Amino acid sequence: xxxxxxxxxxxxxxxxxxxxxxxxxxxxxxxxxxxxxxxxxxxxxxxxxxxxxxxxxxxxxxxxxxxxxxxxxxxxxxxxxxxxxxxxxxxxxxxxxxxxxxxxxxxxxxxxxxxxxxxxxxxxxxxxxxxxxxxxxxxxxxxxxxxxxxxxxxxxxxxxxxxxxxxxxxxxxxxxxxxxxxxxxxxxxxxxxxxxxxxxxxxxxxxxxxxxxxxxxxxxxx
Amino acid sequence: xxxxxxxxxxxxxxxxxxxxxxxxxxxxxxxxxxxxxxxxxxxxxxxxxxxxxxxxxxxxxxxxxxxxxxxxxxxxxxxxxxxxxxxxxxxxxxxxxxxxxxxxxxxxxxxxxxxxxxxxxxxxxxxxxxxxxxxx
Numbered sequence: 001x002x003x004x005x006x007x008x009x010x011x012x013x014x015x016x017x018x019x020x021x022x023x024x025x026x027x028x029x030x031x032x033x034x035x036x037x038x039x040x041x042x043x044x045x046x047x048x049x050x051x052x053x054x055x056x057x058x059x060x061x062x063x064x065x066x067x068x069x070x071x072x073x074x075x076x077x078x079x080x081x082x083x084x085x086x087x088x089x090x091x092x093x094x095x096x097x098x099x100x101x102x103x104x105x106x107x108x109x110x111x112x113x114x115x116x117x118x119x120x121x122x123x124x125x126x127x128x129x130x131x132x133x134x135x136x137x138x139x140x141x142x143x144x145x146x147x148x149x150x151x152x153x154x155x156x157x158x159x160x161x162x163x164x165x166x167x168x169x170x171x172x173x174x175x176x177x178x179x180x181x182x183x184x185x186x187x188x189x190x191x192x193x194x195x196x197x198x199x200x201x202x203x204x205x206x207x208x209x210x211x212x213x214x215x216x217x218x219x220x221x222x
Numbered sequence: 223x224x225x226x227x228x229x230x231x232x233x234x235x236x237x238x239x240x241x242x243x244x245x246x247x248x249x250x251x252x253x254x255x256x257x258x259x260x261x262x263x264x265x266x267x268x269x270x271x272x273x274x275x276x277x278x279x280x281x282x283x284x285x286x287x288x289x290x291x292x293x294x295x296x297x298x299x300x301x302x303x304x305x306x307x308x309x310x311x312x313x314x315x316x317x318x319x320x321x322x323x324x325x326x327x328x329x330x331x332x333x334x335x336x337x338x339x340x341x342x343x344x345x346x347x348x349x350x351x352x353x354x355x356x357x358x
Contacts, residue, residue, distance in 0.1 A: 038286065040223075139267065147275055155231070158223040158282055196249045203242040210235040217228045 002031040004058040006046055009038055015095060017055035017068045024074040033162060041160030096153055099169035103149030110141025110180065133187035140202055141180045148172065148209055161219045164212040172212070176205035223282050226295075226302055230278030233306060237270025257317035265316075269309050269331060277301065277338060285345050293344035297337045305334035 003025050007014035018034055025032035035042035037054060049056070049063055057065040057077070064077055096104070117134035156163045183198030185191075245263045247254050285292045292298060311327025314320065 143272060147272070151231070151275065151279070154279065154283070155223075158279075159228070192249075196246065199242070199246045199249055203239070203246060206235075206238050206242055210239060213235065214232070217223075217232050 001060045002033060002058075004033045004035060004045075004061075006035050006037060006042055006051060006054055006056040006058070008054045009036060011054050013068050014055045017057075018095065020069055020071055020074055021057065024071065024078060028078055030078075031162065033160075034157070035160060036157055039157060039160065096149075097165070097169075099165075099173060100149040100153045102173065103145050103152070106177070107142050107145035107149065110137050110145060114138035114141060129190070130188055133184040136187075137180065137184050140176075140183070144180075144202075144206070145176065148176070148205075151213060152209075155213060155216045159216055159219075161216045163216050168208060168212050172205045172208040175201045175208065179203075179205060224295075226299060227278045227282045230274050230281070230302060234271050234274035234278065237266050237274065237309070241266030241271060255317065257319055259317070262313050262316040265309070265312060269305075269312075273335075274305065277305065280338075280342065284342055288346040290345055293341050297341045301334045301337040301341070304330045304337065308332075308334060 003021060005014075005018055005021050007018065022032055024030075035045060037043050037046045037051075045051075045058075046054075046056075049058075051063075051066075053066045055066065055068065056063060057069070059077065065073075069077065114134050114137035117130070117137060121128065121130050121134060152163055152169065179198045179200070179202030181198070182194050182201060186194030186196075186198055241263050244255060244259060244266065248259045248263065252259070281292065281298050308327045308330030311323050312331065313327075315323030315325075315327055
């Protein structure tokens with residue numbers, strides 16, 4: 001069963017409602033979707049239901065409540081079988097999910113490391129053996145991580161389709177960190193094998209990202 | 223999300239995987255892929271992966287953030303065609319040591335960049351065509 005929460009970016013109470021229902025949905029193993037009325041999917045649903053108030057809650061496609069519910073009220077609205085696999089739940093958040101938050105945060109660390117490395121290594125002035133390490137700390141560590149965090153957060157909201165969650169983003173993140181660090185360390189230490197392993201791990205993280213994002217862009221029913 | 227914008231992001235993912243794969247193959251054995259592979263890799267990642275991701279997301283979100291509809295859907299469509307005609311030509315030019323292909327491909331890619339830039343300027347500037355339909 002799917003829980004849909006219709007929200008607005010200018011609604012001060014919507015974030016609180018999302019927190020309550022995210023926890024309730026996770027506890028009961030429900031699919032949880034947040035739809036913004038500023039986006040076409042959310043607007044269409046709000047128009048169909050003739051909604052005048054947000055946040056509004058739909059359970060199984062039926063409008064069940066408006067406003068912010070307490071955790072106890074949320075429980076009373078949920079009389080349903082427990083779902084089998086919590087880690088397979090697909091959701092999209094109004095606020096950053098923890099994985100996307102970490103992608104964005106660590107991207108800034110890689111950015112600072114890359115800039116420091118390029119400055120200290122005089123890589124802005126000349127090519128040298130260590131330059132690829134710092135260049136890729138910027139392109140992979142900063143730019144790729146920013147795309148991971150922002151695209152995973154925004155694309156589900158733009159399309160109204162859920163993204164693959166559970167352990168997938170954490171696997172993607174682990175591979176990306178090991179890959180970027182291994183790649184840079186390989187260049188700095190002059191270890192070619194480490195460079196190759198780092199590149200492969202980073203590529204695998206990108207493949208997982210594509211696997212997660214593809215159904216967001218091209219859902220089966222489309 | 224408009225199908226064209228989803229195509230931009232999808233194609234960006236394909237370019238990202240392709241560009242990464244080329245780099246890995248090059249790292250393992252530089253003789254396996256002929257031509258100027260580092261330059262091809264760099265441009266596949268920057269023009270193919272990063273720029274097309276930006277195209278797809280920006281064409282969707284900037285009109286909404288700006289409060290006006292996209293100035294021209296046709297310009298954005300042609301931007302998609304030019305970008306995806308230009309980059310393969312550039313890649314073919316670098317891998318085949320054909321400078322003419324790189325130049326033609328570069329010109330087409332630049333055409334896409336100009337279309338995007340103009341479209342965004344005309345969309346985001348104050349006094350555009352009209353407000354996005356408000357939803358209350």
